[in-house]
Amino acid sequence: MEVALQRLRSLFEAFGGGAYTIGEAMSITQHSAQAAQLARAAGERDAAVVAALFHDVGHLLGFEAGLPAEMDGCGFEAHDSSGGAFLTQLGFEEDVGWLAAQHVRAKRYRVAVDPAYANKLSEASKTTLRFQGGPMSPAEVAACDADPRWPEALRLRSYDEGAKEEEPYKGFSIDAIFEEYMPAIERTFSPKKTTTTTTTRPYVLSAEQLRKWDEDGFLVVRRPDPSLTAERLGEMAEFLATVDREAYPMCLVHRERPLNGGPPQICRVENFCKHEPRWRDLCLGLVQDLVSQVTRRPAVLFKDKINFKGPGGGGFLCHQDATAYATDKLATRHVSALVAVDAATVENGALQISPGRHNEGIFPNDRGVVRDDVDLDFSHVLVDPGDVVLFDSYLPHKSDANTTDTWRRSAFLTFNSADEGDFHEAYYAKKAEVIQQGAISINLDFGGTIVPDE
Ligand SMILES: [Fe+2]
Ligand SMILES: [Fe+2]
Structure with a gap:
């Protein structure tokens, strides 16, 4: 777990700060800490709190790999799925990665079932929605409705949306954030014994780094x-x-x-x-x-x-x-x-x-x-x-x-x-x-x- 935590921590340290923007007023670190805070305040289970904390890690991976900016400067298109997959590869239990990977789909779902919701989105969220495929189709909505895990993914989306206050978390340090959520992180960290190749890696290369390798x-x-x-x-x-x-x-x-x-x-x-x-x-x-x-x-x-x-x-x-x-x-x-x-x-x-x-x-x-x-x-x-x-x-x-x-x-x-x-x-x-x-x-x-x- 030390290795995985070190990897996450250094991602936030290097790319979670102000210079790496995803179009919002606050940094990725601030946004992430707020999302986790809201999840915990709402009484969510550990997997949801940790997923909220790391839901945007895919953006950090895009910056780390040095990929060119996407979505008109609002981060990286595939950051939801790649971030979720990365968390699973690091060794978090499956629900953490799955929940983190749903936050864009949850937005597309809500816009589809409630057209008024689109107006409440931040400007950056409206911009990224265009790149992310817009509202879901009725078939996609039906598939989500059939998934018993879906309500939790939708709740996570509301914490994500709510985590855009610039002021309250200013100056919140990465050390303090990791310390605060360490018990939840520990309880949701469970590398699979059977897939030793993915969970005992000394350093997990992200999909973004592999893409950069393939290109360059x-x-x-x-x-x-x-x-x-x-x-x-x-x-x-x-x-x-x-x-x-x-x-x-x-x-x-x-x-x-x-x-x-x-x-x-x-x-x-x-x-x-x-x-x-x-x-x-x-x-x-x-x-x-x-x-x-x-x-x-x-x-x-x-x-x-x-x-x-x-x-x-x-x-x-x-x-x-x-x-x-x-x-x-x-x-x-x-x-x-x-x-x-x-x-x-x-x-x-x-x-x-x-x-x-x-x-x-x-x-x-x-x-x-x-x-x-x-x-x-x-x-x-x-x-x-x-x-x-x-x-x-x-x-x-x-x-x-x-x-x-x-x-x-x-x-x-x-x-x-x-x-x-x-x-x-x-x-x-x-x-x-x-x-x-x-x-x-x-x-x-x-x-x-x-x-x-x-
Ligand atoms: Fe995101
Ligand atoms: Fe987010």
Whole structure:
């Protein structure tokens, strides 16, 4: 439950405030707290109170995923059903998700059976009604009337409508709200033991995030595990930078000559996730599960590395990872997860990607480097420690050199679909041959200068 609550709390903290509007005068957090308050004051059961509190979580998910605004700036069209499904996935009992998912249908029902009701709606509610299909048809109304749960859904709708007072809850903090409703939350939280895949997830990706992934071929997941602090990740990276080669003979260590001409410095370590416990937990736990969610099938580790981009460390020319993997003839499709150890900035050579260009096959290239005449727009992926960036192996990407005087470290963990097989060992066997020839990767995309391993 801790994990689910943390997820909800951070959604409200990041997107429940004033900057994220759904067309009403009050924030989503204020509106949600008022709806729950009204439900409780009316003597509703826990499931209804919690559903009232989280009924608009779908809007928060839309903002989190960075989807473009919908419904003339009044939030996201599918926020009712997606929010309800999300609550169920997090582990709330079924009625919570179901009730939350009905609040738009309940509006469409009431407008259908009582035309005068439409006039009482807030301006934002009138706007969204147009996008939500307008009044229900007689058949839809009849179906609702036949559902014994429907009266409760209708009552919830009235709390939703009533929760639009700007004043009384001003300054109400997220901590106070969660504390106030914690007993009800605890009583309605019941992850199903049988569906372990959905209820024990370390981080549930929303339908909105999956949609963004499908459209862009990449997805930034902000701090999916709050315990992965900059300090902890820094220690894990430092362990690899100074790895004991005798204790970890399988690790490949690469060094480069920095662009400013200084002495050789470390630029990459590979093949540690299956051997070092902290990296194994992160990689084969949270990260593998995130990849499995975006690909909608179980993923297996293909390769793992950490890039150290020191001061003057080289960038990477524009390439698609798929070019290298095609030469391998191992798995056919891969997804990589960048785990940020340090913050990425334009100056320290952040990853740059070309969103949505992952569905066009392999672009014309010279040994993996996409040719200059291919028209691509790039944007920097600016992340903080603990953020995870998932990206498709066909997504064109590149990065500049690090022009600052500090280090930037990012782990790149690459997976393929488990049904194609486990190639981790085969990959590193092949890699050993490449390294013999003095290159850092199969493609010639590295912009820096590799120093041969002594
Ligand atoms: Fe809503
Ligand atoms: Fe609402």
